[in-house]
Amino acid sequence: MNNPIAFSISNLLNYIQPVYLEVILTLVFIFVLIFSIIILFHLNKYRDYNPVTILVEILYLLGIIIFFSLSFICVNLYSL
């Protein structure tokens, strides 16, 4: 016998259209872009006192790029 909660979650997920995910991804991208500019501005502010900043910036951008790429791949696979 099927679990009714499990069934409803599966049903709910089936209702999500690929275009919704694309809209969410775009909105998050805009938000992250604004935040990234602020974060990078702050990190650059006092660079002359600590060279660690460059590594932190690279790590931050690398993480963001990886997460966005994977999200994009997910949306594309879902759209298939």
Place this chain on the structure above:
Amino acid sequence: MKIIKLEENEEVIKIIRKHWLPMVFSLVVSIFVAIAPIVFFVLLKKIIFSNITLQNLYVLVFFYLIYLIFVWISIFISWINYYLDIWVLTNKKIVDIEQIGLFSRKVSSIRLDRIQDVKIEVLGLINTFLKIGNIRVQTAAQGEDFIIKTASNPEQIKQSIMKAYTEEEEKTKTVKIEKK
């Protein structure tokens, strides 16, 4: 970009930061927050997610990745709070720069000749082993003490402040005698 504007003949002696341990603690918390949905999914897989298809899984992974982006950003906001919270000790003054969140900063300074006392507080076993403590610089103005919490190596910082203070005082005395 310079951290503070220096006066004539003013030199930066030391940049004082907080100890790395609270930052590591915050990082560990963030890792737990990042892993939590996976644990939740694994534990409740048979109860809630039993009918899930591969297509559904893509949606869940998508939302999890969006969640991870926010966790990732929060880690770097913590880093900025840690990294931009500093004390700058110069041969003339101490500048306290406190970063509050992403958008607020509090900058206050005190001249070395206004210092009355420097106290350090090392509480607990871990703090003693890792040399973590609070430093309080008492000033002539009431209620305007300088406090840096969880500073790294407070004893050494206290010595640096006292040394700078003594040198500044000696200089002032010399100038006064020369004038006479």
